[in-house]
Amino acid sequence: MRTPPDSSAFRTDIQGLRAIAVLLVVLYHSGVAVLSGGYVGVDVFFVISGFLITTHLLGTLQRDGRLHFADFYARRARRILPASFAVLIATVVASAIWVNPLQFTQVLEGAVWTALYVPNYLFAAQGTNYLAETIPSLFQHYWSLGIEEQFYLLWPALLAGSFLALRRRAALLTWVILAVGVLSFIACLLLVARVQPWAFFSLPTRAWELAAGGLVAALLLRRPAWATTRLAGIGAWVGLAAVIGSGFVLTSSTTFPGTATLLPVLGTAALIIGGSQATKWSPARILSLSPMLFIGKISYSLYLVHWPLLQIPQAAVGYDHPLPVWVTLLLGLAAVPVAWLSFRFIEEPFRTSTRAKKARPATTLWATAAASGVVAAVALTGMFVTNATPVSSGRDVQVSAALTVPPTVPPFVPANLAPPLRASGNDNAIVYSDGCHQEEGDSNSDGCWFGTDDRAPSVVLFGDSHAASWFPAFDELAEAGKIRLNSNSKSSCGSVLYAEERVKQQRPSCDVWRRAVIDRLRQDPPDVIALANFATSRLGGEADPRTAWSEALAKTIAELPSQSRVVILADTPDFQVTPALCLSAHVDDTSACAVPRSEALDDRVRQAEENTDGADWIDLTDRICDEQKCYPIVDNFLVTRDAHHMTKTFASALAPALEEKLDRVLP
Incomplete structure (x- = not known):
């Protein structure tokens, strides 16, 4: 033994x-x-x-x-x-x-x-x-x-x-x-x-x-x-x-x-x-x-x-x-x-x-x-x-009255960059700190209202964290009395009905939240529903992303109230990595941190969104990209706080351009 x-x-x-x-x-x-x-x-x-x-x-x-x-x-x-x-x-x-x-x-x-x-x-x-x-x-x-x-x-x-x-x-x-x-x-x-x-x-x-x-x-x-x-x-x-x-x-x-x-x-x-x-x-x-x-x-x-x-x-x-x-x-x-x-x-x-x-x-x-x-x-x-040491070229740029098309791109990191590189990671929309934005495990579907004029058209912003990064632009219009804004955003949870069964298994709170928001909108239809999603992150395993996203959008629009105008926001560029890190190493040459347009934007997703029946498409990409590249700095604004979420400061600067596009669909 x-x-x-x-x-x-x-x-x-x-x-x-x-x-x-x-x-x-x-x-x-x-x-x-x-x-x-x-x-x-x-x-x-x-x-x-x-x-x-x-x-x-x-x-x-x-x-x-x-x-x-x-x-x-x-x-x-x-x-x-x-x-x-x-x-x-x-x-x-x-x-x-x-x-x-x-x-x-x-x-x-x-x-x-x-x-x-x-x-x-x-x-x-x-x-x-x-x-x-x-x-x-x-x-x-x-x-x-x-x-x-x-x-x-x-x-x-x-x-x-x-x-x-x-x-x-x-x-x-x-x-x-x-x-x-x-x-x-x-x-x-x-x-x-x-x-x-x-x-x-x-x-x-x-x-x-x-x-x-x-x-x-x-x-x-x-x-x-x-x-x-x-x-x-x-x-x-x-x-x-x-x-x-x-x-x-x-x-x-x-x-x-x-x-x-x-x-x-x-x-x-x-x-x-x-x-x-x-x-x-x-x-x-x-x-x-x-x-x-x-x-x-x-x-x-x-x-x-x-x-x-x-x-x-x-x-x-x-x-x-x-x-x-x-x-x-x-x-x-x-x-x-x-x-x-x-x-x-x-x-x-x-x-x-x-x-x-x-x-x-x-x-x-x-x-x-x-x-x-x-x-x-x-x-x-x-x-x-190190935090007390600025990361910039030491030179200012002249601030434009409005963002231009094509974008004005400084060749260096301006000393008057907004937000500064060191502060960029925390330049978040207020919905992250006031409890309005839902994290992955949360499923509160009430949304949050913003605006000063109860008679203004009602607009619902609905989507994942990319919708939250659009919030400052909509909030500018709400504070000016142009719209009444209801913000509904949740991390890693899109507003589009895509691969629902898989989402139910991996993130059950996501399906609960999205369904509850849609039910609320059907009961009390707003004037406009704006969908904003990080589509590319959900389509990585699709052989035909354009068709998959088109079908998902059509399914979603069919479930939204017919009385509401639906708007699809073209997604912001994905720089793949946080531009601020690259810019801090190239303060005198911002071109080193620009990304080819073909890599930053998914044309298949964009085509699906642009050609969606029953929805209008709002595309402000031309404020960030020209025909060849997408740029991390426009005028004196840092575009994103990470690879693909806009800084609060830049999103706010997009408000006039957003207002011009929204005016075409608002009652």
Whole structure:
């Protein structure tokens, strides 16, 4: 009979599992298209961390009846923080050399939050889409480290407190761990449907993955005989297939985290349970091969260094010139020797040196707090200094009375640019701050009324976030008494009835909101209904986008009240990346940031909209584009705050042109 595995002993199979996890992440970030779900490597790390930490804590509670908190936190600090801070500092220094001035401010902001161990909440607050971010933070990969650091801070106290409350019956802690996991998983499912970034980045909605590892630790603590059976070994192979398979079958469009996350999490749990060398038919031999052990050994440093190695060169050449896959693969490969250097000269000395081991826990913790404070303070000071430094050519341009056709395009970034480059990201319509604009999980369909004259024609603005970016132009007319405006906008939720069944599955609140708005309009028809949508984002998988959009528009118009005039607003150009970043690197040559018209505008969508029966088409593109290119600066206005949402300032400047077009359809 085989001896059941000691869950506290070093396990080479887990080291190999670490290798699989980090390789999934590195290859995914390097642009290997077939690994569309390689991001699940982080979930594998969560389960492993939960298992190892809980194994240590439960063993200590059983042996000593208490936890040695200072010693535990000092060990964790020596294990993870030296390499983490080394990469953080190196990233800031490299960014100061190669990253454009505007993005460098974002780098410093990320450094502050990272030094304070809460970068995940910065990304959640910013609404970051980890799976589809076009210009990601250079510290975006630290989000998972933030989750683990917060887990390490709270988990020991929870287990120790529960241990005392349960009268030192360690066996009952299994139920505590299970309860935490279940509650966290429920919170994850509830939040991912409403505010996905918070579900993705916050500890409460990710704790269930770490608790899954903790539950395995509790089950294996007594070294049960069933963990070495043939069935456990077969289960480990199934788990291995689930982990690797999830890297291939999940995609950036998968609702994540959520039920799909169970695939890598349960797969990892099964691998840990049955992956030991002591288990019959286990995959331990493959997981324990020398190359796997080497990658597993340096996996932490490899995870830390690979992201800046990939992103800083991309930032240096500009996000409008994506690096080819062969280059990103070479950069990913180069991360391996760099990671070994980090492991050899940073990780290991701080973790295993005699001096480090002899240091009093209090000394280690005070040194950690001091290092965190110094890094955060320096980065914060740098933010204030850089924010106070204008990003422009230093020359003004003459302001025109109205936007011209074709647009007047300055060859440099004006000193009187409105909004300034540094403020452009926050130049949002007021509907974002007054609660009128609905976020992804909201479904309030009442809309908001604006205007000073109750006798003016009623106009309803209806659509996704692009409708919200049109709001300032309509609001100018409402404030002038030309119209009464009812604004109805919701993030990632168009007003056009397109692929409804798919939307119902992925964003149920979207369908509820859109249907409710349409029902309200049918009950109380306005004079004009203006539809504004980011059509291109919804048509990526269509073989014939023009026909698909034409059919969707026709279906929508048929459901809108016949008494209302329907207007379709031609969508604004998509610059693909945030122009402000490009402009900050080319303050004396704005032409470098112009985009060919054929790339910024989808003619198939435009033709479908222009030729839609039962609707008028309002196209103000000629204020932004000429026949060849679309421009990020027109007169002294910055056109968009990101790749495709207009700044509030520029949208307001479009009001006279919009009024001229609307006059043709208003009663």
